[in-house]
Amino acid sequence: MFLNVHSSYSLKYGTQSISQLIAAARHLGIHQMVLTDINNSGGAVEFIRECYKQGIAKAADDIHKGNIPYQIKPVAGIEFRGDNGLRYVGIAKNKEGMRELNTFLSHHHINHLPLPQTPPAMENVYIVYPFYKTFDKTLKANEYVGIRAKQLNHLYQHPLLKQKDKLLVWHPVTVSDKVTYRLHEYLRAIALNTLLSKVPDDEKCQPDEFLIPEAELTQRFEQYPFIVQNTQKLINSCDLSAYFEDSTVPSSKNRFHYTKTGLEGDKKMLRRLATLGLKYRYGEYHQEALKRLEKELRIIELKNFCAYFLITFDMVRYAINKCGFYHVGRGSGANSMVAYCLRITDVDPIDLDLYFERFLHEKRTSPPDFDIDFSWDERETIQKYIFKRYPKWHVAFLGTMSTFKDRAVIREIGKVLGLPKAEIDGFTDPAKERQNLSDATYQKLLAVHRYLKSMPNQRSIHAGGILISQEPITYYTALDMPPKGFATVQWDMYEAEAIGYEKFDILSQRGIGHIREAVQLIKQNKNKDIDIHDFKSFKKDEKVNAILKEGQPIGCFYIESPAMRQLLKKLKCDNYLTLVAASSIIRPGVASSGMMKSYIERYHAPEKVVYLCDVMKQQLSETYGVMVYQEDVIKVCHYFAGLNLADADILRKAMSGKYRSKLAFDELVNKFFASARKQGHSEALITEVWRQISSFAGYSFSKAHSASFAVESYQSLYLKTYYPMEFMVAVLNNYGGFYSRWVYVYELQKTGAKVHLPCVNHSDEVVNIRGEDAYLGFIGIQGLEEKVIKIIPHERAANGPYLHLEDFVKRTCIPLEQAIILIRLGALRFTGKDRKTLLWDVHQYLGFKQKKVNHAELFKISYKTYQLPALADSDLENAYTELELLGYPLNYNMFDFLKTPFRGEVMAADLPRYLGQTVRMVGNYVCEKTVHTVKNNKMWFGTFLDARGDFFDTTHFPNTSPQYPFKGKGCYLILGKVVEDFGFQSIEVLRFAKLAIQLNPVAIH
Template sequence: MFLNVHSSYSLKYGTQSINQLIATARHLGVHQMVLTDINNSTGAVEFIRECYKQGIAKEADEIHKGNIPYQIKPVAGIEFRIDNRLLYVGIAKNREGMRELNEFLSYHNIYNIPLPELPPEMKNVYIVYPFQKTFSQELKANEYVGIRAKQLNFLYKHSLLKQKEKLLVWHPVTVSNKITYRLHEYFRAIELNTLLSKVPDEQKCDLDEFLISESELIRQFDQYPFIVQNTQQLLDSCDLSIYFENSPVPSSKNKFYYTGTLDGDKQMLRELAASGLKYRYGENNPEAVARLEKELRIIELKNFCAYFLITYDIVDYAINNCGFYHVGRGSGANSMVAYCLRITDVDPIDLDLYFERFLHEKRTSPPDFDIDFSWDERETIQRYIFGRYPEWHVAFLGTMSTFKDRAIIREIGKVMGLPKEEIDSFTDPTKEKENLGNKTYQKLLAVHHYMKNMPNQRSIHAGGILISEEPITYYTALDMPPKGFPTVQWDMYEAEAIGYEKFDILSQRGIGHIREAVQLIQKNKGKSIDIHDFPTFKNDAKLNRILKEGQPIGCFYIESPAMRQLLKKLKCDNYLTLVAASSIIRPGVASSGMMKSYIERYHAPDKVVYLCDVMKQQLAETYGVMVYQEDVIKVCHYFAGLDLADADILRKAMSGKYRSKLAFDELVNKFFASARMEGHSEELITEVWRQISSFAGYSFSKAHSASFAVESYQSLYLKTYYPMEFMVAVLNNYGGFYSRWVYVNELQKTGAKVHLPCVNHSDEVVNIQGKEVYLGFIGIQGLEEKNIKIIPTERRSNGPYLDLEDFVKRTGISLEQAIILIRLGCLRFTGKDRKTLLWDVHNYLGFKQKKINGAELFKLSYKTYQLPELVDSALENAYTELELLGYPLNHKMFDFLKTRYRGDVMAADLHKHLGKTIRMVGNYVCEKTVHTIKNTKMWFGTFLDANGDFFDTTHFPNATPIYPFKGKGCYLILGKVVEDFGFQSIEVLKFAKLDIQLNPVAIN
C-alpha cells in the first residue's frame, strides 16, 4: 500500500536505512511497499534482496510461534524531482521496467539534460503523479494519480472522479518519528546551506510521512474503497522477485565471453598463453608447461577466461597502441597465465607463488587484477575501455561517502547558527572534556548520534570499472561525475552482493618517473633502455650495493624514512629480501612486533628455533616468521594437510573477508582434525594455530610485495646509471614521498647544473640537455597557467626573445605576471639585474594603453632613462626564490641562519659517535607522529645536514614539548647517537628552531 518510500539513500532527505525500513514494516504487519528514492536507484536491489532474506530468516521463527509467516513483497522505482519539486514517481512492473527507469534517469544525468515535466513512454513502468486540486492532465494507460488521505475532501466534484480507476493511495514515507523528523530538518538545512529556522516548509517532508499499519491506512480511505482496490491491483501486478538469488554467492554479472563464445575464449587464451610461455621461459621448461596447464584447467573450469582476456586486451592496447608502461600487481601476480600474457612482470615460479592465492576450484568470485598506469596516462586507458564496450555495459564503480565525526559537528554547528570560533572549539580534541559540560555541545552530540555514518553523497571509486554481460541499468541508474565517465550509484560492496567484480585501473606517480626517465635517457643520451629486463636488474651488484646503503631517494616504495631505515637494518642487497621488506613495512606487521622478530632472525639465522621440520622447510626463506599471506597457505597445506583451496579460504576468513561464521568454524575444526591426522601433537597444533591466527589479519600478499619490488628495482636502476634524467623525471611527475625541494637537492647532488627558470631556455616542465637543467614554469607560485604555456610555445614558434620589450609584446603578459618572472631572474638573459628590469617593465606595462588589434606596421621604441645603481642582494634573491619556488635553489636553508654554526657532527660520521651526546644542525625534511602504548605522542623526524646528507631523529614524549616541530627551517638538535641493527639515529634531548636573518626588503 505504500507507493512512495524514501530510504537514507534519498540523500539529505530520507532518515532510515533499508534494514530499518524493513524491520519497521514487519513490526507493523506491512505486506507490500515500494522503495522510491529521490533521483536514484542506489538501494533498489539491496531493498529487494533484504526483504526476501529477512522473510526467509523469520519464517521458521514465525511458524514456531504459531503465526502464519509472511513475506514483505518488495517493489522498486524512482521518485523524480527538479529542485525538490516532485514531478512524478515511476514504479517498475518488472525487471524491464527497472531498466527503463534507470536508463531514463541515466540519460538525463549523463547528458546533463533537465528532467521533463512529463516522462516518456515506458511500457513496463507505472507513472504516478501527485494530486492537485486543478489536476486536468490526460492520463495514459500506465499513468495514475496518488492522493493523500488529507486531500480526499478535494475530490468532491473533481474531474478525476470520472477516471476512478486512476486514483491510488498515496502515503509517502520519509521519517519514523518526531526525532527523525528533526533529523530530516537538519539534513534539509545542510543541503540548502541555510539555518534550521530558514528552511522553507516546501523543502521539507510532511510531519505524517512515516509508516503506519496497513489497516490504519485502509481505514483512512474507507469512504473510497475503490482507491484502495486500485492500489492493491497495481502492486499485485508488479514482480521483481527475479532480482533475489537465494544463494550465498550471486551469479556473475560480468561479461561472459570476450570472443562471443566459451570455446572461442578457451582457444584464444590458450594460444596467447602458449606464445607468452615461450617469451617468458623459452622453448623447453617442463615445470612451466605443467603449471600453465594446471592454471588453464582451473580458469576454464571456473569460466574466467573472459576476465583474463579482457585484462589482456587492456594491457595489450596500452603496450602496443600507446607505448605505455604498466604494473600488474595484487594477487594477480600469483598467476603464470597473467605473467605469460604480460599482465604482470612477476615470475611466480621464481618466487614460489601459489596460484591458489589467486584462484582455485572452490573460489566463487572472479579473480582480481590491479593494473597501474602512470598518473597522466590512466585516463587514456579508461577512455579506451569505455569506447570498447557498448553503452550501458561499462561504468565506473561508485562510492558512498558518509557523515564523519568532525565534519558532522561542523555541518550541524553551521545550521544551528553557531559562530566559527565556537564550532572550532567543538572540533578541537584537546577540549573534549571541557565541551562535555556545554549544553550546546550536548545538543550537537545528540544530532551527531543519529547522523553519524549515514550516507552523505555519491562519488566515484578510485579505479574500479564494471564491464557487464547485460545492461548495467537492470541494477542501477548511472551518474556523470566531473571525471566524465558514467558511474553506477552503488559501491563495491553492493556490486559484490549483486554479482559484479571490478577491473581496477589505477595510477601512481612511480610509473611516470620510470616512463619519462626512459624517454629522457633516449633523448639526452641516445640510449634505449629495456625497462622490462628485470632479471638483469635484480642481479646487478651495483644496484644491490646502493640498495644496501638505504639512500634510494626518488625510487618507488623504498624512499620513505621508514623504508630507508629498514633497508639499512636488513642490509638489504637482493630481490628476495626487498620483497620481504615491502611486506613487513606494512603497519599491521610492524606494530605486531613481527618486523622486529624478522630483523633479529635475519641477522642470526643459525639461532632460529623452528617449531618442527615442516615449519622449517616451509618458512626457511623467512626465518620461521610468516611474512606473507602465502605463508599462511603453505602452513595450512603442508603442516595441517588442508588442500590449497581450503587453505586459501581459511587465510581469507582470518583476514576478516569471510561472512559465514559457521563455515569458518567448520574450517578451523577441519584444520585441527587434519593436523592430528598428520601426526602432530596437540600442543604443537595449538601453537601453530596461534601463530597463524595472530598473523593472518596483518598479512600481505607476496605477489603484491613482489610487484612493488620489481618497480623499485626499475627505479633504482634508472637512478643508479642515469641519475640526472631520473631525478628530472621525478620532478616532472610531481615527486613522491618528499617535498619538491628534496628532489631538486638530490638532482644537484648528481652533478647537474640546475638553473632557475629562464624564458629563453625553460619549458612548462623541467628540461635537461647534457648536464644543463632548467627548472620549468610549472612550480612558480602565482604564475598563471596560460603564461606557463604561452612563454615556451611562442619561443618555440618564433625564436628566442630578444629583450624585455620583445618578450612583453610577444607574450601579451600583464605587469603583475611579468614582475613575478623578473623577481625570480627569468629574464636574466637580457644582461640586466632584476631591479633594473623591474624599473623598465613599468615603462612598458605600468600604465593602461589602448590595445591595438593586429600587428604593428612600424616598430616603436620606448623612451629610456638613466637609473641610479641598483644593487642585488644574494640574501634578498634567496628569499625571493623561497617565496616563488618554495625553496632556495642557489642557496641552502642554512644560508638564512643568523649563526654560522653547522653542528659538531655530520650525518656521514654518526657511526663514529655511538652512545655519545652530540649537537647537530638539520634542515627539516618531514616528520611522523605516532601514539605510544600509554596513548602519548612521540615523533620521528628526518633532516638534511649542511652537506646534504639525511639523518633521522626520535622524539620521546618526556623529552619534547607538546609539539616540537615549527615548520620548515633549520633546527639545533642535542641528542644521543643510537644504533639499531646498523642504522644510526639521534634520540633527541633538546630541540629548537634556529633564528634566521631578516629579508633585506623587509628591513628597508
Template sequence: MFLNVHSSYSLKYGTIDVKEVVRQARALGIRQMALTDINNSTGVMEFIRECYQQGIAREADDIQAGNISYQIKPIAGIEFRRDNHLLYIGIARNKEGMRELNEFLSHHNIEAMPLPNDAPSLPDVFFIYPFTKTFNRELKFNEFVGIKAKQLNHLYQHQLLGTKEKLVVWHPVTVSNKIEYRLHEYLRAIELNTLLSMVPEDAKCANEEVLIPEEQLKSSFDRFPFIIENTQKLIDNCDLSVYFESGAQPASKNRISYSKEGAAFDQKLLRKIAYKGLVYRYGPDNKVAQERMEKELRIIELKNYCPYFLITFDIIRYAIGKCNFYHVGRGSGANSIVAYCLRITDVDPIALDLYFERFLHEKRTSPPDFDIDFAWDERETIQKYIFKKYPKWHVAFLGTMSTFKDRAIIREIGKVLGLPKSEIDSFSDPTKERENQQNATYNKLAAVHRHMQNMPNQRSIHAGGILISEEPITYYTALDMPPKGFVTVQWDMYEAEAIGYEKFDILSQRGIGHIREAVQIIKRNCNREIDIHDFKTFKNDPKLNAILREGQPIGCFYIESPAMRQLLKKLKCEDYLTLVAASSIIRPGVASSGMMKSFIERYHAPDKVVYLCEEMKTQLKETYGVMVYQEDVIKVCHYFAGLNLADADVLRKAMSGKYRSKLAFDELVNKFFVSARKKGHSEKLITEVWRQISSFAGYSFSKAHSASFAVESYQSLYLKTYYPKEFMVAVLNNYGGFYTRWVYVHELQKTGAKVHLPCVNHSDEVVTIRENDAYLGFVGIQGLEQKLIELIPKERQLNGAYQDLEQFIKRTQITLEQAILLIRLGALRFTGKDKKTLLWDVYNYLGHKQKRINSAELFSVTQKSFALPELENSALEDAYIEWELLGYPLNFNMFDFLKTKYRGEVMAADMHQYIGKTVRMVGNYVCEKTVHTVKNSKMWFGTFLDHNGDFFDTTHFPNSTPVYPFKGKGCYLILGKIVEDFGFPSVEVLKFAKLDIMMNPVAVD
C-alpha cells in the same frame, strides 16, 4: 499499500537504512512495499536482497512459533524530484521497467537536463503523481494519482472522482520516529545550507511519514474501498522475482564472452595467447611452467573467467602496442602464471613460489580482480579506450558512498544551529576534546552527529574500478555523470560484488611516470634505448643492491620514505627477496604487531631461529618462521595441516575478517584440526601453529603485491643508479613522490647537475636537462599564469630566442604584473641587465600605457634607453625571492639564512661514532610523522638534512615534543641522545628549537 518508501539513500532526506526498513516492515506484518528513493536507485538491489534473505532467515523461527513464514514482496522504483519539488513516482512493473526508469534518469543525469514536468512514456512503469498536481489532459494507462489519508476530504466534487480507477493509496515513509524526524530536519538544513529554523515546511517530510501496520493504513481508506483495490491491483501487477538469486553466490553479471564467437572460442583464444607468452617468459620446454599453466587454465575455464583475462589482456595490448604506455600489474593477480604470460604482470609466480589459489580457486565466492597501474597522466587514455570499445549502458565506473563519519560534520551541524564561527572552530579542535565534553552545546552537536554517523552522505566515483557488463547495467542501477566525465553507477564495490560484478581496476601512480619519462629523456639526450622490463638483470646488479643496503633511494617508488629507508638499512637489504619482504612488513599493522621487529631479529640471526617442526621450517625458512605473507598462511594450512589450497585460502581470507558465514568458518577451523591430527601432529603443536596463524593472518600481506612493488622499485633504482640526472628530472616533472619538491631539486644537485633558475630563453614548461645543465620549468613558478607557462616556450620554439626585454614583451603580450614576477626570479637574465634595472625598464613599456596589440610593424622602432645609477643587488634578497616564488631557495642553502654560523657538533655521516652520547645537531626540516602510542598519546618522527646534505632521523617522545614543537620549514637546533637500532642511528630528542634567520633586506627599514 506502501508505494513510496524512502531509505537513507534518499540523501540528506531519508533516515532509515535498507536493512532496517525491511526489519520494521516484517515486525509490522507488512507483506509488500516499494522502495522509491529520490532521484536514485542505489538501494534497490540491496532492498530486494534483504526482502529475500530476511524472509529465509526468519523461516525456521516462524515455523517453530506456529506462524506462517513469509517474505516481503519487494517492489522498486524511483521518486523524481526537481529542485526539491516532487514531480512523480515511478514504480517498475518488472525488470524491464527497472531498466526503463534507470535509463530515463541516467539520460537526464548524463546530459545535465532538468527532469520534465510530466512522466515519460515507459510501457513497463507505473507513474504516480501527487494529488496536488493539476492535469490539463487525460491520464495515460500507466499513470495514477496518489492520495494521502488526510487528503481524502478534498475528494468531494473533485475531477478525479470521474476516473476512480486512477486513485491509489499514497503513504510516504521517510523516518522511523520523532527522533529521526528531528534528524531529518537537520539533514534538510545541511542540504539546503540554511539554519535549522529556516527550513521551509515544503522541503521537509510530514511527521506522520512512518511505517504503520497495513491494516491500520487500509482502515484510513474504508470509505473509499476502490482506492485500496486500485492500489492492490497495481501491486499485483509488479513482479521483480527475476532478481532473486537461487544460489548463495550471485551469478556473474560481467560479459559472458570476450569474442563474438562465444565462450568456447574464448577458451581456445586464451590458451593460444597464454602458451605463446609462456614461450616468451620461460622458453619452449619448461615442464614446470607448462604444468602450472594447465592447472590455472582449468580453474579459469571452470569459473568462467576467460573473458575477464582476455578483456584485461586487450587493455594491456592496447596500452603497450598502440600507446607505448608502461604499466604495472599488481595485487593478487600477480599470483597467476597466465597473467604473467599475458604480460598483465611482470611478477614471476614460479620464481617466487606464489599460489594461484590466492587469486582464484574453485571455492572462491567473491570475484578477484587485477590492479593495473598506469602513469598518472596516461590512465585517462586507457579509460577512454574501454568506454569507447564497449556499448552504451554496458560500461561504467564504480561509485563510492561517503558517509557522515568525519567529525567535520560537527562544523555543519554547528552552522545550521547558527553558532558563531569561533565556537564551531573550538568544537572542531581535537585538542579541546575534554574541555568540549563539559559543554552542553557541544554535547548536543555530538548527539546529532552520533545519530548521523555512517549514514550515506554523498555519492562519488571509485578510484579506478570499471564494470563491463553482459546485459545493460541499467537493469541494476541508474548512472551519474561526475565532473570526471565518465558515467558512474550509483553504488559501491561491495554492492557490485553482491550483485555479481567483477571490476577492472585501472589505477595510476606517479612512480610509473618517473620511469616512463626517465626512459624517454635517456633516449633523447643519451641516444640509448633502455629495456626497463629487463628485471632479471636489475635484481642481480651489485650497484643497485648497494644503494638498497645504504638506504638512500630518494625518488624511487615505495622505498624512499623515512620508514622504508630505515627498514632497508636495518635489514642491510641487498637482494630482491628481502625487498619483497620489506615491502610487506613495513605496513602499519605488521609493525605494530611486533612482527617487523621479530623478522629483523631473525633475519640477522637465522641460525638461532627455532622452528616449531620440520614442516614449518620447510615452508617458512624464507621468512625465518614469520608469516609475512598471506601465501605463508596458505602454505602452512596446506602443507602442515593438509587442507587443500582452496580451503586454505578460504580460511586465510576468513581470518582477515572476511567471512560470509561464521558457521562455515567454524567448520573450516575444525577441518584444520582434524586434518592436522591425521598427519600425526601432536595436539600441543597443532594448537600453537593455529595460534600463530590466527595472530599473523590479519596482518599478513599479499606476496604478489609486494613483489609487484619491488619490481617497480628495482626499475627506479636502475635509472637512479645509472642515469641519476635524467631520473631526478623525471621525478620532478611527475610532481615528486613522498617528499616536497625542494628535496628532489637537492637530489638533482647532488648528482652533479648544474640546476638553473627558470629562463625564458632556455626553460620549457617542465624541467629540462641538456648535458649537465638542468633548467627549472615555468610550471613551478607560483603566480605565473598557465597561458604564459605554455606560450613562452612555444613562441621561442616557433620564432627563435628572445633578443631583449622589449621584444619579449611584444611577442608574448605579457602583463606588467606577470613580467615583474619573471624579472624578480631572474628569468630575463639573458638580457645582461640586473633585476632592478629590468624592473625600471619594464615600466617604460608597460607601466603607463595600454596593452600593446601584437600586430606586424612596418619598421621596428626601439625605445630610447636612459642611463641609470648603479642599483644594489643582494644574494640574500634573491634567495628570499626564490623562496617566495619557487617555494625554496635554489642558489642559497637554507643554513645560510641562519643568523648563527653554528652547524652542529656532529654530522649525519658520523652519528655511528656517538652511539649512546648526547649531542647537538643542526638539521634542515624535511618532514615529520605523527603516531599514537599504546596509551593514546602522540609522538613524532622527524627527518632532517644536515649541512652536508645528508639525511638523519629523530624521535620525539610525548614528554618532550609538546614543550619543543615542530614549527614548519627551517633549520632546528637539536639536543638529543644518539641511539642505534639494528645498525641504524637516530636521535632521541631532549630539546628542540627552531633557529632564527636573517631578515629579508627588502623588509628591513
C-alpha cells in the same frame, strides 16, 4: 500498500537504512513495500536482496514461535523530483521496468537534462502522480494518482472520480518517529545550506511519513475501498523475483565472452595467447611452467573467467602497442602465471612460489580483480579506450558512498544551528576536545552527529574500478555523470560484489611516470635505449643492490620514505626477495604487531631460529619462521593442516575479516583442527600453530602485491644508479613522491647536474636537461599563470630566442605583474642586466594601461632609455625571493640563512662513532610523522639534512615533544642521544629548537 518508501539513499532526505526499513516492516507485519528513493536507485537491488535474505532467516524463528513465516514482497522504483518538487513516482512491474526507469533517469543525468513534467512511455512501469485539487489530466493505461488519507475529503465531485480505477493509497515513508523527523530536518538544512529554523515546509517531508500497520492504513481508506483494491492490484502485478538469482554463480551480469565466437572462442584464444607468452617468459620447454599453466587454465575455464582475462589483456595490449605506455599489474592477480604470460603482470609466480589459489580457486564465490597501474597522466587514455570499446549502458565506473562520519560534519551541524564561526572552529579543534566535552552545545552537536555518522552523505566516483557487463548495467542501477566525464553507477564496490559484478581496477601512480619519462630523457640526452622491462638483469646488478643496501633511494617508488629507508638499512637489504619481504612488513599492521622486529632479528641470526616443526621450517624458511605474507597463511593451512588450497584461502580470507558468516567460519576452524589431527600433529602443536595464524592473518599482505611493488622499485633503482640526472628530472616533472620538491632538486644537484633557475630562453614548462645543464621549468613558480607558462616556450620555439626585454614583452604580451615575477626570479638574466634594473625597465614598457592591438606593428617603435644609478643587490635578498617564488632557495644553502655559524658538533656520517653519547646537531627540516603510543600519547619522528647534505632521523618522545615542538620549515638545533637499532643510527631528542635566521635585506630597508 506502501508505494513511496524512502531509505537513507535518498540523500539528505531519508533517515532509515535498508535493513532498518525491513526490520520495522516485519515488526509491524507489513507484507509489501515499494522502495522509491529520490532520483536514484542505488538501494533497489540491496532492498530486493535483503527482503529475500531476511525472509529466509526469519522463517525458522517464525515457525518456532508458531507464526506463519512470510517474506516481505519487495517492489522497487524511483521518485523523480525536479526543482525540489515531486514530479511523479515510477514503479517497476518487473526487471525490464527497472531497466526502463534507470535508463530514463541515466539519460537525464548523463546529458545534464532537466526531468520532463511527464515521463516518456515505459511499457513495464507504472507512473504515479501526486494528487492535487485541480488534477484533471487524462491518465494513460499505466498512469495513476496517489492520494493521502488526509486528502480524501477533496475527492468530493473531483474529476478523478470518473477514473476511479486510477486512484491509489498514498502514504510516503521517510522517517520512523519524532527523533528521526528532527534528524530529517537537520539533513534538509545541511542540503539547502540554511539555518534549521529556515527550512521551508515544502522542502521537508510531512511529520506522519512513517510506517504503520497495514490494517490501520486500510482503515483510513474504508470510505473508499476501491482505492485500497486498486493499490493491492497494482502491487500484486509487480514481480521482481528475477533479482533473486544466486549471485555466487556466473550470471549475465558480467560480459560472457571477448571473441565473436563466444565461450569456446575465448578458451581457444586464451590458451593460444598464454602458450605464446609461456615461451616468451620461460623458453621453449619448461615442464613446471607447462604443468602450472594447464592447472590455471582449467580453473579459469571452470569459473568462466576467460573473458575477464582477455578483456584485461586487451587493455594492456592497447596500452603497450598503441600508446607505448608502461603499466604495473599488481594485487592478488600477480599470483597468476597466465597473467604473467599475458604481460598483465611482471611478477614470476614460479620464481616467488606464489599460489594461484590466492587469486582464484574452484570454491571462490567473490569475483577476483586485477589492479593495473598506469602513469598518473596516462590512465585517462586507457579509461577512454574502455568506454569506446564497449557499448553504451554496458560499461561504467564504480561509485563510492561517503558517510557523515567525518568530523567536518560537526561544522555543518554547527552552521545550521547558527553558531558563530569562532565557536565552530573551537568545536572542530582536536586540541580542545577534552574541554569541549563539558560544553552543552557541543554535546548537542555530538548527539546529532551520532545519528548521522553512519548515513550516506554523497555519491562520488571510485578511484579506478570499472564494470563491463553483458546485459545493460541499467538493470541494476541508474548512472550518474560526475565532473570526470564517465558514466558512474550509483553504488559502491561492496554492492557490486554482492550483486556479482567483476571490476577492472585501472589505477594510477606517479612512480610509473618517473620511469617512463626517465627512459625518454635518457634517449634524448644520452641517445641510449633502455629496456626497462629487463627486470631479471636489474635484480642481479651489484651496483643497484649496493644503493639499495645504503638505504638512500630518494625518488624511487615505494622505498624512499624515512620508515622504508630505515628498514632497508636495518636489513642491509641487497636483493629482490628481501625487498619483497620489506615491502610487506613495513605495512602498519605488521609493524605495530611486533612481527617486523621479529623478522629483522631472525634475518640477522637465522641460525638461532627455532621452528615449531619440520613442516613449518620447510614452508617458512624463506621468512625465518615468520608469516610475512597472506600466502604464508595458505601454505601453513595446506601443508601443515592438510586443507586443500581452496579451503586454505577461504580460511585466510575469513580471518582477515572478510567472511560474514560466523557459522561457516566456525566450520572452517573445526575443519582445520580435524585435518591437522589427521596429519599426526599433537594437540599442543596444532593449538600453537593456530594461535600464530589467527594472530597474524588480519595483518597479512599479499606477497604478489609486494613483489609487484618491488619490481617497480628495482626499475627506479636501476635508472637512478646509472642515469641519476635524467631520473631525478623525471621525478621532478612527475610531481615528486614522498618528499617536498626541494628535496628532489637537491638530489638532482648531488648527481653533478648544474641546476639553473628558470630562464625564458632555456626553460620549458617542466624541467629540462641537456648534457649536465638542467633548467627548472615555469611550472612551480608561485603566482605564474598557466597561459604565461605555456606561451613562453611556445613562442620561443616558433620564432627563436628572445633578444631583449622589449622583444620578450612584445612577443608574449605578458602582463606587468607576471613579468615582475619572472624578473625577480632571474628568468630574464640573459639580457645581462641585474634584476632591479630590469624591474625599472619593465615599468617603462608596461607601467601604464596598455591598449590591446589586434594587428602587427607597421613600424618598429623603440622606447626611450634612461641611465640608472647602480642599484644594490645581494645573494641573501635573491635567496629570499627564490624562497618566496619557488618554495626553496636554489643557489643558497638553507644553513646560510642562519644568524649563527654553528653547524653542529657531529655530522650524520659520524654518528656510528658517538653511540650512546649526547650530541648537538643542526638539521634542515625535511619532514615529520606523528604517531600515537599505546597510551594514546602523541610522539614524532623527524627527518633532517645536515650541513653536508646527509640525512639523519630523530625520535621525539611524548615527554619532550610538547615542550620542544616542530615549527615548520627551517634549521633546528637538536640535542639528543645517539642510539642504534640493527645498525641504523638515530637521535633520541632531549631538546629541540628552531634557529633564528637573518632578515631579508628588503625588510630591513
